[in-house]
Amino acid sequence: MSTDPLRVPEPLRRWRLLLGEAADPSLGVLDGDLAAADAALDWLYGRDPDRLARGERSGGSGASRLTVPDWIDSVHRLFPAEVIERVETDAVERFGITEVVTRIDVLERIEPSESLLRSVLQTKHLMNSEVLAAARRIVAQVVERILDELTTEVRQAFSGTLDPRRRSPVPVARNFDFRGTVRANLGRWDPDRAKLYVDRPLFVSRTRRHTDRWRIVLLVDQSGSMADSVIHSAVLASCLWRLPGMDTRLATFDTEVVDLTSDVVDPVELLMKVQLGGGTDIARAVGWAQDQVTRADRSVVVVVSDFYEGGDAGLLVRRVRQLVADGTVVLGLAALDRQAEPVYDHETARRLVDAGAEVAAMTPGQLAVWLAEKVRR
Structure with a gap:
């Protein structure tokens, strides 16, 4: 050769x-x-x-x-x-090699x-004012792209009329599409037993133009491993903020809770205030959420975290159980990003499920559909 x-x-x-x-x-x-x-x-x-x-x-x-x-x-x-x-x-x-994102x-x-955005968030504390201004422009470009994509998904989830051609990834019994399911599974008809075996049930996404006012409380773990989820939580919160009938609150947390609700309208500013890293006290964050709930039967608390609790895990479970008992919907998200492939503490997640919470990993679009279904129950 x-x-x-x-x-x-x-x-x-x-x-x-x-x-x-x-x-x-x-x-x-x-x-x-x-x-x-x-x-x-x-x-x-x-x-x-x-x-x-x-x-x-x-x-x-x-x-x-x-x-x-x-x-x-x-x-x-x-x-x-x-x-x-x-x-x-x-x-x-x-x-x-921090020079990649700390030299103008x-x-x-x-x-x-998005990977560069994540890197900027992790290293912005090393930047001088000139570099930080350049980094902010990059953050704005990436956020604008994510916002454009996600805004469409959120609007489809929360507004419009029933379209049986648009499927919902959330299996809700009242939205079961009987005819569509039969058509999709005709190949599994057993003539000898006169039975149709359903391999793939279908659900439609029911939407309407007006919803009762709901309060959505987003708690976002800002530990380093949750960077992607922080980014998509910030953008999703901005999309939800713009919806009529939705009252969105957002806080990031490590061992302290930082209320960023005033910045939800501007996800770029919000992300530039996030400080990735540090410990984790989920129980304290959920305690803050309890104070935000004014009407339990019209509230959803979403905890975006890997559930590695550095605080009092028992207190966390008790607070979640109390929220659920009061009528608040509690969702734990081990990941909120495009991949929705989480690494998380399974034992803490199991305890939260036992306390009445739902625990999952979702893309932002899937979370929008899930929320839309909850506020229309």
């Missing part, structure tokens, strides 16, 4: 970029843009001690010649958008994305 990089098949070029210069004897030496791409990857992933131990990357001499701005320029020139987002995220979150010359070149 020729070691001329111009003749190496595409799959082997990818392997060479993955393995680094340790693969040169087998796959050949890169040149041109491929060599530049390899140097950019080596600048970042050559820092990984595990990969060095496996011989995948050598941390070679080329890495030291790249500065952070040079590296950003190379990444944006050499890689597609999905790769750019991944390596920029890894630079900050895996390897702690770098921030002005970097591609706005």
Whole structure:
């Protein structure tokens, strides 16, 4: 096999970029843009001690010649958008290269994305005023994109007329679509037993133009692992705030509770006030929510947390049980983001369910549908 990089098949070029210069004897030496791409990857992933131990990357001499701005320029020139987002995220979150989001010359070149927004929130305490202003512009761009998408989902969930063609992901008995379910499962008809076996029940989303006034209290855990949920909670709260008949309150918490209701109308300002990290006292946050509930049968308390309670878990359970007994709907969300793939304390979540709460992981759109169903019961 020729070691001329111009003749190496595409799959082997990818392997060479993955393995680094340790693969040169087998796959050949890169040149041109491929060599530049390899140097950019080596600048970042050559820092990984595990990969060095496996011989995948050598941390070679080329890495030291790249500065952070040079590296950003190379990444944006050499890689597609999905790769750019991944390596920029890894630079900050895996390897702690905070210059990526704390230098204005770098921030002005970097591609706005949700992962960058998360990184800004985690490092904004390191920024001077000039860099913070540039970071705020990036936050605004990303939030605007999320807000545009989520506003449509929230409006569809809360307003309009019944459309049997639009399905609800929330299985509510009164919204069971009998005809649609029969049609969707006709292939499971057993003529010998004269039975239809339902594999996929369908539900419609019932909407109306006016709802009774409800108070929605969002409690958002601002521990570092909940960054994505914090972002989407802030944007969702802003969407809910704009709905007629909805009274939205929002607070973030660690060991203290910070009432951010006055900033709900401006999710960018709200996010710039969030301080990620610190301990967790969910019981204290739920106590704050109890004080916000003025009419229990028209209130929903949503606790967005990984449920790793650093405070009094027994007090947390008692407070949730009291809210439910009074008639308040309590929802615990182990994740509120696009993936809805939570890592959480299962034991605390189980205790909250036993106390009468519902516990789930949802995307923001799914939460909007869930809330719409609750306020129309």
